[in-house]
Structure formats: structure tokens, C-alpha cells
Amino acid sequence: MSRWEPNARERLQQAALDLFVERGYESTAVAEIAERAGLAKSTFFRHFRDKREVLFGGGELLGELFTTGVAQAPGDATPLAMVGAALEAVQAAFPAERRDWVRQRTAVVQANDELRERELLKAASLVEVLVRALRERGVAEPVARLAAALGYQAFPAALARWTEPGERREFAELARQELARLHAAVAKLG
Missing domain, CATH: 1.10.357.10 (Tetracycline Repressor, domain 2)
Structure with missing residues (x-):
């Protein structure tokens, strides 16, 4: 995965929401969100404190x-x-x-x-x-x-x-x- 990706925040939000809808909020891990978005887990934490912030940011x-x-x-x-x-x-x-x-x-x-x-x-x-x-x-x-x-x-x-x-x-x-x-x-x- 590259160090910088355009629209990373939006991609993470969409990936998270898709997974929350598919699997449920509780059953979705941050690593899965990052993977779905095609980004590193560390990129997730540059944009959000935790997975709740995807929904409330x-x-x-x-x-x-x-x-x-x-x-x-x-x-x-x-x-x-x-x-x-x-x-x-x-x-x-x-x-x-x-x-x-x-x-x-x-x-x-x-x-x-x-x-x-x-x-x-x-x-x-x-x-x-x-x-x-x-x-x-x-x-x-x-x-x-x-x-x-x-x-x-x-x-x-x-x-x-x-x-x-x-x-x-x-x-x-x-x-x-x-x-x-x-x-x-x-x-x-x-």
C-alpha cells in the first residue's frame, strides 16, 4: 500500500459503513476497514481515533x-x-x-x-x-x-x-x- 492515497478519509468512511451494514458494527475491526479501503491500519488512525468516529466525526x-x-x-x-x-x-x-x-x-x-x-x-x-x-x-x-x-x-x-x-x-x-x-x-x- 502506498504511503499517500487520495480521498483516504472518504474511502475509510465508505469502507467502514459498508462493513457495518454487512457484518454489524460490533463485528467489524479497524484492520478490516483499512483493508477494505485499500489502506494501512495506521492510515485509519491518522483520520479517526476509533471506529465510532467514522460515524460521529x-x-x-x-x-x-x-x-x-x-x-x-x-x-x-x-x-x-x-x-x-x-x-x-x-x-x-x-x-x-x-x-x-x-x-x-x-x-x-x-x-x-x-x-x-x-x-x-x-x-x-x-x-x-x-x-x-x-x-x-x-x-x-x-x-x-x-x-x-x-x-x-x-x-x-x-x-x-x-x-x-x-x-x-x-x-x-x-x-x-x-x-x-x-x-x-x-x-x-x-
Whole structure:
């Protein structure tokens, strides 16, 4: 195997996901992932700390996109509109060609207790990113926390719809719809 290969990270991610789907997460070793990708095991560890990171390594990008979206919302935007801008910004992480990968990743995560727990931790950290971004825009703590929680409820719902077979709409459109649905539900609380 050569010392340097183009697209090593992407090849490792795809090889890992393919093996997780075929054999299960628990039954897949890092060495098998590297072999499937045509790379050395050491190359795997240059890109990922462990095999979980193949599935969860994009959290930093989502956090940055959430923060950027809130920061770039118009000055007179409501807290929920700022969260909507954050969800729109996340569109960059979900181009159409990633739809199948995200669908398979979701299935792998849902089939494993450890990965589901990790997904919940990731969700909690992303809610905190949204809260911090809203607070930096001057939104009071309880309002920021509630808006962030609603935004994060809209995020996985939109993602689930985006990965449905036959779905072709962009993630941002589905996220807007989900946030509007949740906003309407909150209004019914009285």
C-alpha cells in the first residue's frame, strides 16, 4: 500500500459503513476497514481515533454551521428565526450525494445501543452549541435553551424525512417545514 492515497478519509468512511451494514458494527475491526479501503491500519488512525468516529466525526462541522447560521441571521430575527437560519446553514453538510450514506449511517446507529447513546451525547452537545450561539446574539437563557431544543427536535425529524426513499427535496426545505410544525405545536400549548 502506498504511503499517500487520495480521498483516504472518504474511502475509510465508505469502507467502514459498508462493513457495518454487512457484518454489524460490533463485528467489524479497524484492520478490516483499512483493508477494505485499500489502506494501512495506521492510515485509519491518522483520520479517526476509533471506529465510532467514522460515524460521529462530523459533529464539529455541524456545530460550526449552526453557529454561523445563527450569527448570520438578520439583526431583527426572532430566536426561532435564528435557529431556522442555523438549520438552513446545515444544508451544506447534506448534499444530495450523501443521502444514501446518511441513511445507512442512521440504520447502523439505531441497531447498536452504544452508538445510540453516543448519538444522544452528540445531540446534547449540538443543543449547547445552539444555546451559546443564541446567547451571543443577546437571547436570554431560558428562551435560548427552548429555541435550541426546538431546533434540535426539527433537525433529526428533517434528517429522517430527507433520507426517506424517493425523497428529493433539499434538507433545508424539510428543516424549515419541521421547525414550522414544531412552532405550531408550541402555539397550541396555550
